[in-house]
Amino acid sequence: SYELTQPPSMSVSPGQTASITCSGHKLGDKSASWYQQKPGQSPVLVMYQDNKRPSGIPERFSASNSGNTATLTISGTQPMDEADYYCQAWDSSVAGVFGGGTKVTVL
């Protein structure tokens, strides 16, 4: 079965850049999306179709997807960005697999 690998956790200082990676075999050939989830809340889509930002998501969120790695970048990280982040890949051969999630701590 297809697997996506994310670092379990990372910490970033306020105002700095956080880069969250998601690795999978030929991930760049698939469509990647990213979700933010805060405790007790439903997930929120922050990036989709590799690098598109939904309306209402701040411009400090960006993403890329190439080769075996997709990356979510948060520029000028704010305390409100502290959350769990999940990548997801889709293609018809693997369906909609999620990565294990990365807990981002802003301190």
Place this chain on the structure above:
Amino acid sequence: QVQLVESGGGVVRPGRSLRLSCSASGFTFNIYSIHWVRQAPGKGLEWVAVISFAGSNQYYADSVRGRFTISRDNSKNTVYLQMNSLRDEDTAVYYCAREVNPYSSSSDYFGMDVWGQGTTVTVSS
């Protein structure tokens, strides 16, 4: 406003069945594919199933294929998840979520932009 509301969760014994519903409002339901995603207590997200906007195509995770069935009734703006032969490991919060682009089919699912609040399923003897 654009909204998805799940219902039907509860406590059920292993081997039994349960049907979840996802009711939509605030958008043109019959042009959007709908996904189910679950999250076990303290764990990450797990994609479960998707149904295309017209209901003609369905995909399932390996962990539920053959036990779960996704369906939709566009006249009622509702998607269902029929869960049979439930196992302890099916215990989770179940979310329904809307595919971000309208008229998406199996070759172009790109993300889920509207999520419900979730309904809890507990499988326990």
